[in-house]
Amino acid sequence: MSTITRSLEHSSKGARTPGGAFTWTQIWAALPGAIRKLDPRQEWHNPVMFLVWTGAVLTTCLAVAEPLAGAVAADATAVPPGFVWAIAVWLWLTVLFANLAESVAEGRGKAQADSLRRTRTSTxxxxxxxxxxxxxxxxxxxxxxxxxxxxxxxxxxxxxxxxxLIPGxxxxxxxxxxxxxxxxxxxxxxxxxxxxxxxxxxxxxxxxxxxxxxxxxxSQPGETFVDRMIALVEGAQRQRTPNEIALSILLAALSIVFLVVVLTVNPIASYAADPVNIAVLVALLVCLIPTTIGALLSAIGIAGMDRLVQRNVLAMSGRAVEAAGDVTTLLLDKTGTITYGNRRATAFVPLGGVQPDELVRAAALSSLADPTPEGTSIVELAKVEGVDAGTSSQGDIVPFTAETRMSGLDLIDGTQIRKGAGSAVTAWLEQEGVRVPSSTVSELAEHTEHISRTGGTPLVVAARKADGDARVLGVIHLKDVVKEGLKENFAELRSMGIRTVMITGDNPLTAAAIAEEAGVDDFLAEATPQDKLALIRKEQAGGNMVAMTGDGTNDAPALAQADVGVAMNSGTSAAKEAGNMVDLDSDPTKLIDIVRIGKQLLITRGALTTFSIANDVAKYFAIIPAMFMGAFPGLAVLNVMGLHSPASAVLSAIIFNAIIIVLLIPLALRGVRYRAMNASRILSRNLLIYGVGGIAAPFAGIWLIDLVVRLIPGF
Missing domain, CATH: 2.70.150.10 (Calcium-transporting ATPase, cytoplasmic transduction domain A)
Incomplete structure (x- = not known):
């Protein structure tokens, strides 16, 4: 668990808060920030909530002026005593709750930043x-x-x-x-x-x-990686993403449309009966505009970055998180991402006439002093086969060199054992004066070709005894083992509409075998930095969003070109500068989780937008009939909730409008659960759950609140 994640454990009396829940301690800590955000210079950045803020100011002024004027307006419809004050208070609470959602999300980042600051010491x-x-x-x-x-x-x-300590x-x-x-x-x-x-x-x-x-x-002082982490998790440098800006414009446009609609209500009502109280018109406007998503929009974006931080991934911008949700092509390096990165012995293949135990023992003896993962795996596989070679003190070690391409052991009894590339071992035998039979060469070529064709690496084992008898014993099958569960993960990504491409420096034969075993859709073999860059540009030219991982300087151009470039923290500075995300755990497979979180962010935003607009439709049918059924008795048939009076209907709707924001904060922070399915199914599911739920919730909520409000004298 990371330091920045551990900071969450202390944010609520030492107990870590779940990913989407929040405690009263967090709310109390976020309250001062929410109050400070009531400053109009901050509110105007959110057009929807600025409109609510303006309505709160207006109704507050009306409430203050009401006792002095004797009425809100001489010709206005009478309202119960305290009605305007109640509307004003709940409008201010609506703005405050919206600010609170953003402050709670930002508070998590500040807790993480404080923990990081404690790691910075002057050395x-x-x-x-x-x-x-x-x-x-x-x-x-x-x-x-x-x-x-x-x-x-x-x-x-x-x-x-x-x-x-490393000073910088x-x-x-x-x-x-x-x-x-x-x-x-x-x-x-x-x-x-x-x-x-x-x-x-x-x-x-x-x-x-x-x-x-x-x-x-x-790096310069103040521009170190930790400094950038602090700025990122605090959200100080967070810029709104293009989709978020587009949604804000849509919400502002809807708000303007409803503003025009509300402004036409009073002339119509004045012509037909009596003018509508200004406070009622303000309340009607606030209930109709999409305040729910307007209040939670910023919190959703901040929470998306926070979910990445909890997985030890730093997104350099919210745009990167959003882009991850739109990724259609995923480029994955083979070594360390799809495979474990270290070749392991998986089988011993003796040649004709050689006893399996003889090959296994010779392979194990030649690997006793081999410190590489390959050598260790040979000894371990030999033990599984029931052969314990003992220790390397039985002879002189022959280390591997690039020149000989072999390693081995010279035993005390004069026996020499060698393992290595097939051509190198046969050349050694010929150098020792041993003629390898053509049948052996043919059989050896058959085995090595089969192993290479299946994505493995063949190591040939040979032995020469003191009496001059020498022969090739067989082949060790080394394999870069594919990680467990990847095939299922790639199948899930495929169901999400994401194409996976494996990038490797291996030859096409080996690359094809590993690609088939891993279950990727395509592969690029013998890849150079230029090849990676060309592939990304080709995918982007075809309208695809591309994500890739990298850790080397030679990966920097491709990381910079990719829409989502995830650099490993263990990699070079050039790679980290080029990418728009940094994985602190240096786990390339985390790219799959990043895509899921990006999609979860987009789905959460879409789900809450659907819920908010559905809310507006329901509140429209709740308020309008109740407001005008006195002047137009025929509208009483639309008062399906049986609201007590126009005043109780309006106040109940305003109260529900404020409370629903608080109730949805956990969902905005946790995110809507993502399931791998195509876009049409996701849309249908959101419409069913959040569309129907968004219509049903106001009917039930406003009716319950009205049962309480009607108990207030005068309402």
Whole structure:
């Protein structure tokens, strides 16, 4: 669990709040912020709620002026005493509840930001005065000076030894070390960072556990990764997304339409009977405009980013989260994403005339001193086959080299065992004066080709005894194992309309075999950085939204081009700068969760918009008949709820309009549960649940509130 996630555990008396629920403690903490947002300079950013705010100001002025004037208007229909004050109070509560929804969502980010700030400490940095990578790359003899981490500047070079905190963000230029990143990711297991690869980036505030590294600072003070995390989780830099802006425009347009409708009510009523009280008109307008979604729109966006943060993914903008919901093509790197990344021994294939135990024992002996995951897996598989090779003290180790492409063991009795590429092993035998029979070569080629065709890697094992007898024993089948459950996940993505593409540097034969086993829709073999970039551009030219993961500098162009570029926190600074999301756990498979969260955000927004508009329709049929049935008795037939009076109907509707916002805050924060199905089914489901529910809820809610309001004298 990450540090930023753990901060949620203390936000409510030490108990972590569920993803969508909120406690009274959180509400109390968010209340000051909600009150501050009553400032009109902040309210006008939300046109719908600004209209409600204007109505609240107007009715408050009318309530204050009412005792002085004796009536709201000389020719206005009489209203019960205190009616205008009641309308004004509930309109202010409506605005306050809308602000509260946004403040509760922002409060979670602030709690996480406070936790992150506690991880920032001023540390002493050993800054090298003049670093020369050519003469002293390890900075062993180069003098340094101690400075505060806040005084470090871009491109400064510092030395960090075991036990010391890394003073700032940077890339390792020399050395390898085990690093504790729990302060950032929350994971207690240390990670290895080294120079010259895709895992050279280190983050300020993390601790070196072993060895010594030389790093170059890649950020200015105040612009470090932690600083950016704090700004992001606080929402200070959150910009509204295009869809959110478009929805705001739609809501504003609907509000203007209803404003015109309400303004025409009074002339019609004056002509037919008596003019309508201004406070009633304001209440009618507020009930008809889509206040519910207008109040929750910002909270939905903030909560979407918050759900990503809870999964240790930082979205650099709300636009990135939204884009994830529209992704139609998913590019996944093979190694470490689709497969475990380390080849494992899965089978021993003896050649004709060779006993299986003889091959297994020889393979295990040749791998005893092999520290690689492949070597370890061979020994483990041998034990499963019932062969324990003992220890490597039985002979001299022959290490693997790029030149020989083999490794092995020279036993005390003079026997030599080698394992490696087929061509290298047969060449070794021929060098030793052993002629390999053509039948053996043919059988060996058949086995190795079959293993390669199925996506595996063949390792050939041979032995030469002291008496000169030598032969090829068989083949070890190494396989880059596909992760469990991926095929089902890809099938689910396919049902969501998302096409998956595996990217690998393997040859097409191997790539095709792994792609088939993993269940991806397509693959790109022998991929170069230019190939990745070209593929993304081709997909985008076809109207697709593309997401991909990457961690290396060579992935930066593709990450920048993709609509959703998820950079690994363990990757290079270039990759993290290019992407619009950073995965703190460096787990590429999390891209699937990111897509789900993005879709959940869009579905939540659509569901609550449907509910809000359906609410307006129901409130229209609740209020209009009750308001005018005195002047037009025929409208009484439409008063299906049997509301007590026009005053109780209007006040009940205004109360319901405010309360429903509070009741929907948990749904806005948690999000509507996403199920993998096509768009038409999702639309039908939302219309059934939130459309029908949005119509039914006001009828039931307003009727129950009216039962209480009618008990007030005068109503």
């Amino acid at each position: 002493v940095a050993h800054r090298i005065v003049r670093y020369d990578a050519a003469t002293d790359p390890a900075a062993a003899d180069t003098p340094w000076q101690d400075v505060a981490s806040a005084d470090l500047r871009l491109n400064d070079v510092v030395v960090v030894s075991a036990g010391e 963000d940077g890339d390792i230029v020399c050395g390898i070390a085990s690093v504790d990143e729990s302060a950032i990711t929350g994971e207690s297991a240390p990670v290895v960072r080294e120079s010259g690869g895709d895992r050279s980036a280190v983050t300020g505030g993390t601790r070196v556990l072993s060895d010594r590294i030389v790093m170059r600072v890649t």
